[in-house]
Amino acid sequence: MCYDQGAKLPYKVIGGEPVPVSYSAEDVFSKIKHDQIKFIDLQFTGLRGRFHHTTISANLFTPQQMQDGLPKLDGSSIVGFASIEDSDMVLKPDPTTFAIIPWMGNAKTARLICDVYWGKDKGRLESDPRGIAQKAEKYLKTQGFDNSYWGPEVEFFVFDKITWDVLTPYKGQSYSIESKEAPWNQEGKGYPMALKKGYYPSTPADTLTEFRNDCVECLNEYFGILCDNHHHEVATAGQCEIDIRYDNLTNAADGAQTYKYVIRNIAKKYDKVATMMPKPISMDAGSGMHTNVSLWKNDKNMFYDKDDKEEVSQIARYYCGGIMNHARALSAIVAPTTNSYHRLVPGYEAPVYIAWSPSNRSAIIRIPSHFKGEKYSKIKRIEFRAPDPSSNPYLVFAAVQAAGLDGIKKKMDPGDPVYEDIYKMTKAQRVAKGIKDLPATLGEALDELENDRKFLAPIFSNETIDRIIEIERADDHEISIRPHPHEFYLYFDI
Missing domain, CATH: 3.10.20.70 (Glutamine synthetase, N-terminal domain)
Structure with missing residues (x-):
């Protein structure tokens, strides 16, 4: 192109x-x-x-x-x-x-x-999301830090075609996804991928390499958003990820919004359609927006401690503690759609359990540990794995910042890191380790936000939180009053 x-x-x-x-x-x-x-x-x-x-x-x-x-x-x-x-x-x-x-x-x-x-x-x-992000940056400085760096990992799907019918509910509701990569592809051409088998396949099975190349070129050279890697993700039917360089909070949110804008427009040039919907395909992996963050002062990464076993500072631990303590309320902002909670289920690499750990992707917070030593101190960071790409990045980064800084201010200890695969633990084992679950539905997440909103007060106005809750409650109601096609399969002959 x-x-x-x-x-x-x-x-x-x-x-x-x-x-x-x-x-x-x-x-x-x-x-x-x-x-x-x-x-x-x-x-x-x-x-x-x-x-x-x-x-x-x-x-x-x-x-x-x-x-x-x-x-x-x-x-x-x-x-x-x-x-x-x-x-x-x-x-x-x-x-x-x-x-x-x-x-x-x-x-x-x-x-x-x-x-x-x-x-x-x-x-x-007050409800301008970019203004909220800028307010979060100013608040950080009042808490004794100079800057924070944010690196969102935005996943998305690119389909050949998608159609749906919801406007004629009494005739039934349906959707249809077409993709050359999908195992349900009827064309008999190409190399279809099985469900959850899409991670890093080579061409020609990966049909979107040139598309992602064009996205990277456009982001790098026209919008100033540096990309260092792109690949096919775990799901079949065109799931992709393009990694963009970290930046300060507002710039990173600008970058995430521009990223979505560029991807959708270049998909259109390819006669395809891109979606940030977290879980468009049942029984397959969903799309996340893993959010990486570090705090800096005097040109030093405050999340790094060379004397700690995991090279994680006490400040970073408190920041983790704040996110974990407020994780259930944060869900309404970082996973803001009913569809988000189809992604947040065990078995699909999505985080469900409120815990932290180095390298362990079954925990809601992961501390990436590819390298050790002071020469890699600048990349020590927290990866919060709950956000998905349907969320508003300005609000996500601001809310996570509020939670983390609340943890530092109140010295919220996150407990010991969890090294085991939490998905394989029994409920009794999780309870013994104090591991709680994220909300199972958007309605449950909104209830949590209603009851745990004070930590957001330095950055979000109460009216803005009320509007977020009102908007998302309406979505939750829209879905709750409609029968699902699969319910006919389960219950029609009951």
Whole structure:
């Protein structure tokens, strides 16, 4: 897939590593003129995690609008933002997010991610997810740290075609997934993968290598999101993962949102469809968004301790303790859909049990342990395995930060690490070790968030949490009142 080579994002080298150039407002207007940009796509994220946009003519875009924002948003039309009687909002572009969109054709278009403000100089919209992420970064500094680094591992599916029928419920409800890689493929061509047998297959069984190559090229060279690895994931029918480089909290969330945006658009170019739905295929692995985090102060990774057996500092342990203590409430934010809880079941490499461990993927928190020694101190981190890609990364990172910092502040000890395969333990063995379960349903997770929300107060307003709960309760109700097709198989002759 060929893109305009002149539009690529320049890099500089810091500490021997490539870093994408960050544009100032002046740089943006210079690029608009130099690259003959015709349109500017103003992008922002809603509370549910969906990317939204409006497009303006580049020749009408002014430095004053960059500074003060553009009156382009009816907040009542974005779920969770505002009511209709007070809905005038302003989009303020962030010049550091400028990127040329390479697939937009003859009319050159660039994007800018925006912060959302109330109109009439009433300040920042409290439920703007990007604002919540930025608030989390500011709160971190009040707790004695300089920065945090976040690396989401976003998994997704790419199908040849998917159809569903839910609008004619009295005729039945159904969905259909088509994929050349799937064992139910009827074409008789290719090398279908069995359920849960899709990890790292070679071509030609892996039909999406070129697709992922194009995604990586686009992310690296046009959007400044560095990718160091991509591969087919465990599930059949086109499950993929592209690993993106860690960054600070807000930048990492911008990156995760851009990642989803790029993947969907390049899938369209291939006449395919990509989905971040956590569990589209029954009896197979689901898609996660494992979230890696470390805290830094004075250029030092505060999660590393060379004198500890596992090289894990006490600060990191307390951070784990905070996540574990609030894990059931966090579920409503990091696994925010009814479909999320089809993924969070034993037997599919998804975390179910609230425990921590080095290397052990059956625990909700894993401490990656590929390397040891001080020369690898900078990569010591916590991997929180509960989030999935249907979640809003701005909210996920902010909520996890709140939980972890609450653990540090209150010295919440996570207990001993668990080295055994928790999936193989009996319930009695788990109880003896104090290992609790994540919620089994979205409704249960929302009940937990209702009762355990105080830890979020330094970052999330109470009104924002209420809106999250209200939105997700509506989804839970939508599913609970409808019969499932499999229920006819189980119960029709009862």
